[in-house]
Amino acid sequence: MAKKRLSISVQFLVILAIIMVLNGVVFYYMLKNVYQQELKAQAQTVVANVEAFGTWVANNGRVWVKDNPKSYLGKVSVVDPEFPSQAIHFYSKNPALAQREFSETVAASSSPAKFRMTSTNVMNPNNAPDSFERRALAAVGGNTLAEYFEVVGNDYRYAKPVYHNASCIACHGDASTAPADVIERYGRNNGFGFKEGDVAGIISVTIPQRNLFSGAVSVFGLIEVLAIGASVLLILWFVRQRIIVPVRTITSMAEKISKGESADVASIGIDSNSKNEIDQLTLATNRMATSFGLAMKKMNESRKAAQQAIRVAKTLKAQQGKE
Template identity: 25%
Template sequence: MGLRAKFNLLMLAVAVIGVGLFALAADPLVDAVARQEVLQSSRIMMESAAGARKYTSEQIAPILKPQIGEHFYPQSVSAYAAKRNFDVIHSKFPDYMYREAALNPTNPQDRASDWEADIINGFRAHPEQSEMSLERQTATGPMLELARPLVNKPACMECHDTAADAPKSMLALYGSENGFGWKPGEIIGAQIVSVPMSASTVRAEQIRKLFLVPFLGFLVLLFVSMNVLLHFVVIRPMEKIAENAEAVSMGKMDTPEYQYRGRDQIGRLAGSFNRMQRSLVEAFRMLG
């Protein structure tokens, strides 16, 4: 095997190991960054829901309140507003979901499923926790769930305390069975944003490419420049010296000396070979 082949084989092995080590070291980091980004976009959605809630309770509810005696407008309810607001996002991104899950909901559609109830009970067990995120396997793939607790405040008691105290117009719409008896300060439910983890996988792939493409580019550059260096600094001068050595050893004493510019090891070899050739020529001349 020639020098070039040995050298390139070594470079290839180093490159393969390098890329492998890089992937090994970077993969968990890339996944974490991608997951963090997905979490961040869920947080923004959560804030948008919180915004719809706040806007409704501060600006819409006071306007519609005087009408509550005759007609109940669900539009004045924060939970309703947040859900309708998210419907717009859901229509554009069908995999993204928002829930106002409660253990004892006014609207049966909001009844917490098993895993949602686990989240609510988790918040009840840790009231100091203001946010929770978890990954969940679903039929459509893994989902990232971001949840925040919903606490029953004094202002909520007007409608969620007892059915007897709730507005009659509300009972006419929702009945008197559900969504009552919430205790003061109790965590009654959770806001839950669901984002498909596939978004994170796609993002991880993009980040990986972002790192890998310049890295591979660097390897190619290194490969080409090392080969050029090897060719001009080692292989070609060595071939010249070898050719001269072969010629002189075959008796061609008039072979022109190889002039190598450079003070490196090859230069030393070329210089000493030329001296040897001169001594040989001199010796032959004296013999002859």
């Protein structure tokens, strides 16, 4: 059965399409990796800020606020002797409480990245872990993992463990030695029993992931699209100008030669040592045309000679007949 194949241009377009699709897939995954790393860096920044804020509170022991009885640990009232009837009340917030209020303030803000602190053994039931946080706590529980992250639905979720040091154990160690104001507010059942060096819990960060394609405009600007279009056109132009068009020309030459017609093979100006394959094909076709022409010339000459001989023979025969 004779092989019927598609034209080079069609084959080339098919291959080009496959290459573009493969490149597109690779590009998508590269973009996704970069984006994931970027989200991780964002989450790490959030954690660093939360830790820094906690450290700031811890370095001050507690922070004291005036006239904010919504949530606090301790309370002192100061009376100015000059105005004994007007006591001023100060309320204290420890690092975890201040961090939780920070977290609630961020949650209510326009910041896309949210965070909270949680633990396997929470002092405040409102800090109880969700299912991702339970997985993260289980993963970092062995004291070996420095961070844990997952993509949950549309969110990038990140967790970093926090460890108890001696100062933490004052409140999170034995409930019987914990400060009275902590016991008063949180009871003696939850959030205690930790030792120095234990995983206290995690700082859990949630960042909504943007769809890479809905944000395609920011990835592909006009210049990028034009550059891709231009490179495709460049490849198409090259294949057409340098392969398809010369092959067509040579084919029509060869066809003419095969019919014995005179063919003008444009080989003038081609260096016989040219490294270009099409040039070599043109030169070879030219040589073929020359040899073919010579052969035809010789054939015509022999034919003429033969006809001459026949004529001579006929004349001789006729003369013999007369004699």
